[in-house]
Amino acid sequence: MLRVVIIGSGNVAQHLAKAVERSGSATLVQIYARHAEKLAFIVPEDKITASLNNLAEADMYIIAVTDDAIAEVSSKLPFEGRLVVHTSGSVAMEQLDSKNRRGVFYPLQTFSKNKDVDFKKVPLCLESEYENDYVILEELANALSDSVYNTGSEQRKALHVAAVFVSNFSNHMYALGSAICEENNIPFSILNPLIMETADKVNTLSPIQAQTGPAVRHDQKTIEKHLDFLKDNSRKEIYKILTQSIQNTNG
Amino acid sequence: MLRVVIIGSGNVAQHLAKAVERSGSATLVQIYARHAEKLAFIVPEDKITASLNNLAEADMYIIAVTDDAIAEVSSKLPFEGRLVVHTSGSVAMEQLDSKNRRGVFYPLQTFSKNKDVDFKKVPLCLESEYENDYVILEELANALSDSVYNTGSEQRKALHVAAVFVSNFSNHMYALGSAICEENNIPFSILNPLIMETADKVNTLSPIQAQTGPAVRHDQKTIEKHLDFLKDNSRKEIYKILTQSIQNTNG
Known part of the structure; x- marks a missing residue:
């Protein structure tokens, strides 16, 4: 089972966390939130951490924070050589710190609080720095959605x-x-x-x-x-x- | 059964004609079209007339033509004192010729060729010059839709x-x-x-x-x-x- 860590607590992070939990074929190992209370009732308390230094080992780290914070958060990650992706439609993959293997996992949908979304129908647009990592991204994407696309940065x-x-x-x-x-x-x-x-x-x-x-x-x-x-x-x-x-x- | 004549052959006229035919509780007596071929396969040929002078007797005449043509068409009707309504959202009821009893039967929906619409869900906005006629409009509206509103001209x-x-x-x-x-x-x-x-x-x-x-x-x-x-x-x-x-x- 793919082990996934999500970094962020906003609408995208929350909907993604629920989708991973429900998928049955990927595991949400942990979720990072500066304000853990935003995630109450969404993920079990013992999966939430408020410290980047406590991040668990995983196959993939998904940074789902505001566009402006992506570069900074990625540079603060206390490890190297792991697969780190962001979920933004408009941020270049290269904004992620190059110490890790980079990628993009962009859900093309509008997410609001208090409105459930059928994640199976959410188009997921993938991009990866290394070909081998694309396979991992695709495995998670296929577990969550019926609609997976390989899109370059320009697209x-x-x-x-x-x-x-x-x-x-x-x-x-x-x-x-x-x-x-x-x-x-x-x-x-x-x-x-x-x-x-x-x-x-x-x-x-x-x-x-x-x-x-x-x-x-x-x-x-x-x-x-x-x-x-x-x-x-x-x-x-x-x-x-x-x-x-x-x-x-x-x- | 309410007997209805529709005047016009555009998208609104066609969708309305189908809805009346399907309703089971109102009868499409006749439909007027300058170009009968536009209605082929939509209503039986013997119900189509190309002459306003041939209009059949009915409980209600629905003018579903472009906004600019409503006043003229209503003035050309060869009878008086009957219930005549238009289907426009933006034309005042008073644009209809005053020789007939006037009203509005406005379906609040977007109608396109080649796209069926569930008429039961189309909000129908009604207005009538005389109170007694409102009952007739309402009877037809309820036969076609689950969503009927009494709206004044301003609304x-x-x-x-x-x-x-x-x-x-x-x-x-x-x-x-x-x-x-x-x-x-x-x-x-x-x-x-x-x-x-x-x-x-x-x-x-x-x-x-x-x-x-x-x-x-x-x-x-x-x-x-x-x-x-x-x-x-x-x-x-x-x-x-x-x-x-x-x-x-x-x-």
């Missing part, structure tokens, strides 16, 4: 930017829609079927084919009515720039 | 703007993500689980709680890397303005 960077658009920015569109509902005493839940159907459509249609609404219809009357309705300047600006972009993209 | 306008944000604009975020994937030889399908999870999250979390990514983390390094990666000026601009808006909204 991973592109994927991360694409992910910001399809996930972070889409979610912000939901936030703006929700604010408009709230201001007009409409329950946001009325929009849920529309949100789910919009997401579901691009499983079978390309987003270009799936585009509907006043922008793609060049329905200038409705567009002007909407701009008139939006009193907030920032929302007006977003409405204009996205309408323009839809018209440029869809023709 | 409907707000909902339509909110729908543009959560659906049309989100879909455009998918289009931009898809373009980035294509340009980097990555299959867009790798993003589907992320897209579905992002949509699914706001069934249980508020969009504010669900927000993840570099903008909400104020991760300036990643934001700059992404802007540097985006060569296209329009995408750069969208990335900046949405990052700013997330930071203003989430604090």
Whole structure:
């Protein structure tokens, strides 16, 4: 059984820890957290350490901390020549300290507290400094997910930017829609079927084919009515720039 | 059984026609289309007419044409005093010709060709000039959907703007993500689980709680890397303005 140590206690670390524990074919040996209380009820207490110097022996160390802290944490590891990976979409593998064998284990998903994720469906994007290590990364990835990809640094960077658009920015569109509902005493839940159907459509249609609404219809009357309705300047600006972009993209 | 005539042959008309046919508790008496061939295989040929003067007797006439054509079509109807509704989110009920009893039957969903929709889950937003007619609209709505709302014109306008944000604009975020994937030889399908999870999250979390990514983390390094990666000026601009808006909204 692959022995895994996770370093970090945020959303990615927690979801990953649960997935390893549940996999049955890899063992979570230990998890490092400066604040152990964040992991209460997620992993057994005796698996948590608050000191990097106490890190247990393992086949793989997964650094799941904020992007800015990855380089520093990796340089503080008190050992050499072991397999150390990070989970970030946008940090180069080379940011990891070169005293260890480096790699990337990037789960392409959005993780929130209090929202379970079916890890089997999470695409895992792998990268390794040495070919032999790729086999180890792949073994863990296959134990956790049905969807494993070998991506180079450039592709991973592109994927991360694409992910910001399809996930972070889409979610912000939901936030703006929700604010408009709230201001007009409409329950946001009325929009849920529309949100789910919009997401579901691009499983079978390309987003270009799936585009509907006043922008793609060049329905200038409705567009002007909407701009008139939006009193907030920032929302007006977003409405204009996205309408323009839809018209440029869809023709 | 409620007898329904649909006027129009676009996506909304087609999905509505199928829903009425399947409902079992309302009858599609007839459908008007200038180009009957658009409805081939969707409704039986003998139910299609290309002439407004041939319109059959019915309890309700549903005008499902483009927003700009609603007023004109309603004024051309060769009868008076009957119940005539439109299906638009953004057109006032009063745009319908006043010679008939007016109403609105607005399905809050995105309809595309070649993509079936579970009509039972489509929120239907109703409005009527006369109280007695609301009962008729409600009877049809309940026959087609489990989700029926009485919305005034102002609320409907707000909902339509909110729908543009959560659906049309989100879909455009998918289009931009898809373009980035294509340009980097990555299959867009790798993003589907992320897209579905992002949509699914706001069934249980508020969009504010669900927000993840570099903008909400104020991760300036990643934001700059992404802007540097985006060569296209329009995408750069969208990335900046949405990052700013997330930071203003989430604090």
